[in-house]
Amino acid sequence: MSKKPSRSKVRKRGGVARWWPLAVVAAGLVLVGAAIRASIRPPGVPDFTPEYTGGPQLKPDRENVNLGDVRLGETVSVSFQLSNVGDRPLRFTQPPFIEVAAGC
Numbered sequence: 001m002s003k004k005p006s007r008s009k010v011r012k013r014g015g016v017a018r019w020w021p022l023a024v025v026a027a028g029l030v031l032v033g034a035a036i037r038a039s040i041r042p043p044g045v046p047d048f049t050p051e052y053t054g055g056p057q058l059k060p061d062r063e064n065v066n067l068g069d070v071r072l073g074e075t076v077s078v079s080f081q082l083s084n085v086g087d088r089p090l091r092f093t094q095p096p097f098i099e100v101a102a103g104c
Helices: 007-039
Strands: 059-062 082-084
Touching: none
Parallel strands: none
Antiparallel strands: 059 082
Protein backbone atom coordinates (compact mmCIF):
# COMPACT_ATOMS: atom_id res chain seq x y z
CA MET A 1 0.00 0.00 0.00
CA SER A 2 1.33 3.35 -0.91
CA LYS A 3 0.40 6.52 0.84
CA LYS A 4 -0.82 9.48 -1.12
CA PRO A 5 1.07 12.70 -0.45
CA SER A 6 -0.87 15.27 1.48
CA ARG A 7 -2.40 18.19 -0.41
CA SER A 8 -0.10 20.73 1.28
CA LYS A 9 3.03 18.98 -0.03
CA VAL A 10 1.61 18.84 -3.55
CA ARG A 11 0.83 22.57 -3.47
CA LYS A 12 4.32 23.50 -2.30
CA ARG A 13 5.98 21.52 -5.05
CA GLY A 14 3.56 22.82 -7.66
CA GLY A 15 3.98 26.43 -6.52
CA VAL A 16 7.75 26.38 -6.87
CA ALA A 17 7.59 24.68 -10.25
CA ARG A 18 5.01 27.17 -11.49
CA TRP A 19 6.83 30.39 -10.43
CA TRP A 20 10.41 29.34 -11.23
CA PRO A 21 10.32 30.12 -14.99
CA LEU A 22 8.68 33.49 -14.31
CA ALA A 23 11.44 34.37 -11.83
CA VAL A 24 14.13 33.47 -14.39
CA VAL A 25 12.46 35.63 -17.07
CA ALA A 26 12.13 38.56 -14.64
CA ALA A 27 15.80 38.31 -13.63
CA GLY A 28 16.80 38.24 -17.31
CA LEU A 29 14.78 41.37 -18.02
CA VAL A 30 16.39 43.17 -15.09
CA LEU A 31 19.87 42.25 -16.37
CA VAL A 32 19.06 43.40 -19.92
CA GLY A 33 17.67 46.68 -18.59
CA ALA A 34 20.77 47.26 -16.46
CA ALA A 35 23.05 46.59 -19.44
CA ILE A 36 21.11 49.03 -21.64
CA ARG A 37 21.17 51.71 -18.96
CA ALA A 38 24.92 51.27 -18.41
CA SER A 39 25.63 51.62 -22.12
CA ILE A 40 23.73 54.91 -22.47
CA ARG A 41 25.90 57.91 -21.63
CA PRO A 42 24.27 60.62 -19.52
CA PRO A 43 23.57 63.89 -21.34
CA GLY A 44 26.24 66.54 -21.09
CA VAL A 45 29.18 64.11 -21.06
CA PRO A 46 31.36 64.98 -24.06
CA ASP A 47 33.18 62.43 -26.17
CA PHE A 48 36.88 62.31 -25.37
CA THR A 49 39.20 62.50 -28.36
CA PRO A 50 42.83 62.34 -27.24
CA GLU A 51 45.24 64.94 -28.63
CA TYR A 52 48.11 62.48 -28.26
CA THR A 53 48.09 58.75 -28.96
CA GLY A 54 50.53 56.18 -27.67
CA GLY A 55 50.52 56.99 -23.97
CA PRO A 56 49.78 59.67 -21.39
CA GLN A 57 50.64 63.30 -22.15
CA LEU A 58 50.45 66.29 -19.77
CA LYS A 59 49.25 69.62 -21.11
CA PRO A 60 49.22 72.85 -19.05
CA ASP A 61 46.38 75.34 -19.44
CA ARG A 62 48.97 78.04 -20.28
CA GLU A 63 52.55 77.93 -21.44
CA ASN A 64 53.97 81.22 -20.09
CA VAL A 65 53.29 83.53 -17.16
CA ASN A 66 54.75 87.03 -16.81
CA LEU A 67 54.76 88.09 -13.16
CA GLY A 68 56.44 91.41 -13.91
CA ASP A 69 59.09 92.85 -11.61
CA VAL A 70 59.17 91.10 -8.24
CA ARG A 71 61.10 92.61 -5.32
CA LEU A 72 63.54 90.47 -3.39
CA GLY A 73 61.73 88.76 -0.53
CA GLU A 74 58.28 89.32 -2.02
CA THR A 75 56.24 86.16 -2.45
CA VAL A 76 54.32 85.57 -5.65
CA SER A 77 52.38 82.55 -6.75
CA VAL A 78 50.93 81.19 -9.90
CA SER A 79 48.86 78.11 -10.59
CA PHE A 80 48.48 75.91 -13.60
CA GLN A 81 45.92 73.32 -14.43
CA LEU A 82 47.45 70.19 -15.92
CA SER A 83 45.38 67.80 -18.03
CA ASN A 84 46.15 64.38 -19.41
CA VAL A 85 45.43 64.68 -23.15
CA GLY A 86 46.86 61.27 -23.99
CA ASP A 87 44.99 58.07 -24.63
CA ARG A 88 46.35 56.20 -21.57
CA PRO A 89 46.07 56.84 -17.81
CA LEU A 90 48.77 59.01 -16.27
CA ARG A 91 50.51 57.62 -13.20
CA PHE A 92 53.26 59.37 -11.25
CA THR A 93 55.94 56.97 -10.05
CA GLN A 94 57.94 59.79 -8.38
CA PRO A 95 56.94 63.21 -7.05
CA PRO A 96 56.61 65.70 -9.93
CA PHE A 97 59.55 68.09 -10.45
CA ILE A 98 58.93 71.65 -11.65
CA GLU A 99 61.70 73.66 -13.25
CA VAL A 100 61.60 77.42 -13.68
CA ALA A 101 63.22 78.07 -17.05
CA ALA A 102 63.96 81.72 -17.73
CA GLY A 103 64.07 85.02 -15.88
CA CYS A 104 64.99 83.85 -12.41
